[in-house]
Each structure stands twice: as C-alpha cells, then as structure tokens.
Amino acid sequence: MSGAGTEATRAALGERISYAQSWEDPQVLQAGLRVGSDDDVLSVCASGDNSFALAIAGARSVTAIDLSGPQLALAKLKLAAAKRFDVERFRSFLGLGHIGQRVFLYHEIRPELDAFTRDYWDENEVQIREGLAGCGKFEKYLALFRKRMLPWVHRRSTIDDFLGCETLAAQQELFNSRWNTLRWRTLFRLFFSRWVMERAGRSSAQFAHVQGSVSSVFLDRTTHVMTQIPVGSNPFLQWILSGCYADLEHSQPYLSVEGHRKLVEAADRIHFVHDDLIGHLKACSPGTYSAFNLSDVPEYLSESEAEALLGACVGAARSGARIAYWNLLVPRWRPDSLADRLDRDVSLGDALIERDRAFFYGSFQVETVR
DSSP, X not given: OOOTTSHHHHHHHTOOOSOSSOOSOHHHHHHHHOOOTTOEEEEEOTTSHXXXXXXXXXOSEXXXXXXXXXXXXXXXXHHHHHHXXXXXXXXXXXXXXXXXXXXXXXXXXGGGSOHHHHHHHHHTHHHHHHOGGGOSHHHHXXXXXXXXXXXXXXXXXXXXXXXXXXXXXHHHHHIIIIIOOHHHHHHHHHHTSHHHHXXXXXXXXXXXXXXXXXXXXXXXXXXXXXXXXXXXXXXXXXXXXXXXXXXXXXXXXXXXXXXXHHHHHHGGGEEEEESOHHHHHHXXXXXXXXXXXXXXXXXXXXXXXXXXXXXXXXXXXXXXEEEEEEESSSOOOOOGGGTTTXXXXXXXXXXXXXXXXXXXXXXXXXXXXX
16 A cells, blocks of 8 residues: 555554454464474464464464554554563553553554554544553444443452352353353344444444354353353453453464564565455465465355355465464355365364354364365
C-alpha cells in the first residue's frame, strides 16, 4: 500500500481491527507444521500472534500476510514494541500489565513505524490507551458476553471457583453440578447465535458457506473444553471468562519472558506483506515456502476458491512442505484434484483438534506437499 494521502489509505485508516489476539492455538499449529530452522513460512497475519509463535519456534523466515491494513498495523506495532521494551513494559503496553502510560510508550516507538502504521495508530490512540489486547471486534464481543450476559447466568463466586479448579475432576464436577444449567444453555445459544454473531462478533461474510445451527455446535464445543481440558492451562478460556490471563508465562508464546526474548532475536526474520493470499502465492517461485499457516481462510471460500488456494500453495511450495488450517463450521480440505500432490494426515488433525484449547473450531487440517 502506498503512503498516507491516497484514497485507499484513507479508507483503510477507517477500517476496524477484527482480532486483537489470536484465537487459534499455537501449540496445535506448531504440532501440525513442525517448524524448524530450515523453514520459510507463509503465515496469515491477523493479530500477528501465531506468526510470532512460528518465528519463536525457530523458523528461518516468516512472511506474515494479510489483506487488512489495520491487522498488519497491529502486528507491526506489537513487533516494534517488543523490540523497544523489556518484557514488563511490553506487556503493559499491550494492556496486560500495569496500566502505565501506554500512549507515552507509543510515542517512543512511533518514529520507527512505517507511514501507514503510524497514521493508523495516530488516529486510534484511544485503543492503545484502553489496551491493545482488547481492541478487536471479536474481543469486544467476548467482553460483552463476559460483562453483560455471564452475570445473568452465574455469580462471580461460581466463575472464580471454576477458574480456580486445580484438577480436571474438580472442573468436571463443578461444571456438571453448578455451571451447566438451563439458563446457561439458553442464554449461550442466544448470544452465540448466527444472528447475534453476524452483528456483533464476526462479519456476515464469515458465514457465507455455513449451513445449519451455529449456537448448538458452539455449545457442544464449549462443553468439551470446559470438561476435557484443564482451565489452568487454557489461556483462551481464561480470557473469555475473566478478561485476563492467569499466568502470562503460559499464555501466548511471545508474552513469556523467554518468548519475548526469542521474538526480539527473530524480529528481522519476520516480513509483512499486504496482499491477498492467492495473488501473492502466484507471484512466488516454486519452492519459496516450506510451511503454510492458512488460519481458517478456506472457511470463507467456496469449494472452487479453496481448491485454487491450495493449488497456489502447492505451486509455491517445496517438496515436503506442510500446510495447516482450521475449519470452523464449513468442511474444507484437500480436493480430489490435488490428491496426487497433497497428502492429508487425518489422524494427526483429529488428534490435535481434541486438545485444541481455542475450542471454537470443528477440525484441523494438516496436509503435506509431495
């Protein structure tokens, strides 16, 4: 994108950030992609968190791509802040530590930002002041759930007791005896209905290929994570229920002391691209990438579009490259036309989705280029 002053830039400055955090489990992603020091990775940027996680895992290079200018501006700001600040000030700047002077800290790193990123955050300093970790549309939707709906269902003491469960058995007992009430199930289905989510949580385009009930599926997945995965090790559930992480050392990789250090070391190996996936991939030479984090992009595409995307990945991949992505509500995976180029590891994907702490997704796809 060109600098500030163009019509496209002015339009992009007015766009909203959809996701301030990653809602896809980096542990599952790394288990699927197995990124190491010989890997050159193409990663959907979104909030930047999982692109950072892959860099921390040791990738030789990570190309973080997104069609959204504001999402890239967010990731670039996070990376600039990581490079400038120690881990405590970095956490504070993101809204995860002491309040501090976040806008003052922003002006420390402002000269290091590119023109679009600088212009975007100059226009949105209020988001920095309030805390970047909660500035996305989806995070605001979850905050609405936590602050407005959840108090109608459970007392604060019940929520705190659930978050404080030290064993899975205690967690299951509390869920079954105190949490899983008729009011919980009814209001959950209402709040996470397609109608409400399209208007407050996710764009209608994200449901373009979805059929059937949405809220009942999400209720089943929420029941699974609340009874089968320890809440003490699940930062995603902690944030949804409390608006914070119980332990930043065990939240997103780049927020830990060691992860922050590794991110700073890897910063020069992270590159940002403002483009659509297929257009970028078609411009790449064969063998450019050895790993692909497609997030849940195939979810938004028709079958033919998803086929074209996977075909473009194959065209830019080296032999043995891994491709990973999530399905939320729409089944998407390697089409028959690519059966001679891609091997789909169903057993690995099924095993990983069972332990996925970011429980929204129905399946995880892991495919390898022949």
